Amino acid sequence: MTNRVLDTIMERAEEIRELGPVNERLGRLDDKAAKVLRDSGVIRMLQPEAHGGMEAHPREFAEAVMGIAALDGSTGWVAGIVGLHPWEMAMADPKVQEEIWGGDPDTWIASPYAPMGVARPVDGGYVFSGRWQFSSGTDHCDWIFLGGLLGDEDGRPVEPFQGLHLVLPRSDYEIVEGSWEVAGLKGTGSKDVIVRDAFVPDYRVLRFAKVVDGTAPREAGLTNPTYLVPFSCAFPLGITSAVIGMAEGVLAHHMAYQRDRVQIVGTRVKDDPYVLYAMSEAAEEIAASRTRLLDFASRMYDKAAAGEEISFGERAAGRRLQVRSAWRAARAVNELVIRSGGNAMRVDNPIQRFWRDVHVGLAHAIHVPGAVYHVSALTDLDIEPPEGPMRSMI
Structure with a gap:
């Protein structure tokens, strides 16, 4: 297609x-x-x-x-x-x-989903406050999804915690200028946002648990399999895809740069079997990351289209795949960059910018391996993982 x-x-x-x-x-x-x-x-x-x-x-x-x-x-x-x-x-x-x-189908929506605010119930909705980091692309967005916790009448989170996704217009939150001073992905403008006692009507609130378990799309009457794939497949997809794409960018720039490069010892790269070996291995690792991620997205879509249930174990294995794909691609990038020579670190060489971008992308919470690997290994052993934060990203 x-x-x-x-x-x-x-x-x-x-x-x-x-x-x-x-x-x-x-x-x-x-x-x-x-x-x-x-x-x-x-x-x-x-x-x-x-x-x-x-x-x-x-x-x-x-x-x-x-x-x-x-x-x-x-x-x-x-x-x-x-x-x-x-x-x-x-x-x-x-x-x-x-x-x-309704007025413009090209209106953009920002985030983040991290539950850094508390929503206090009032008649018709919630009063919402908090501060969030990492609102990527926020300068170009007119609305925002923000993660929050359901609060009690005094504004304290209720227990057990109940996650919400609240939708606010640009007039209800402040973008904090100067809050995105970072080593990589500088151009994303992933700034902090602040909400102070904004009223959010009920109809602009989604229950996070229903989004994660697939109840939300079914209650909304959605039938396209795109919306029936698990949240843990869809949400990380754009993030991991970006990291793999950046790795492909490093590979392309590295190949173009090395084609005629002569190393300080006088050996042309094209005549150095050790560098050529590393280039080929890195290229294959990046390609493998790409293939695995795209295959997983296709398999989840096909299962959703067939009306088949997607188990927690399958979701956990998919998250493991996403994490590993990003780390595999980043490690391949490192093998390329350390063989690109000192001039690759000059600010006018795109290799160093892509290298920094890859590693900042790898630092996203979606790519933290610990809990994901722990849970996926337990499910492979037919052991039910404990309830709580370990399962939250799956």
């Missing part, structure tokens, strides 16, 4: 490439880079058709994100993060969907 969005991206590849250093200097996506994403349609790939979206196959979305990230890490990261939000918004009340997309 032809991926029309990816084809459009490739037509503007040079423009995206050239804007990479500009994004980094600005500390957010340049307006031109954001316009390329809007024009390509990548942010609408998982959006409901009723609101101008494509309801595309998750694999196609991942391929598009990889293609963008291989051109510029920050642009690919924003595509992967912001492009996922319409997937969950499809499960929300039609009223909030109309508020967001």
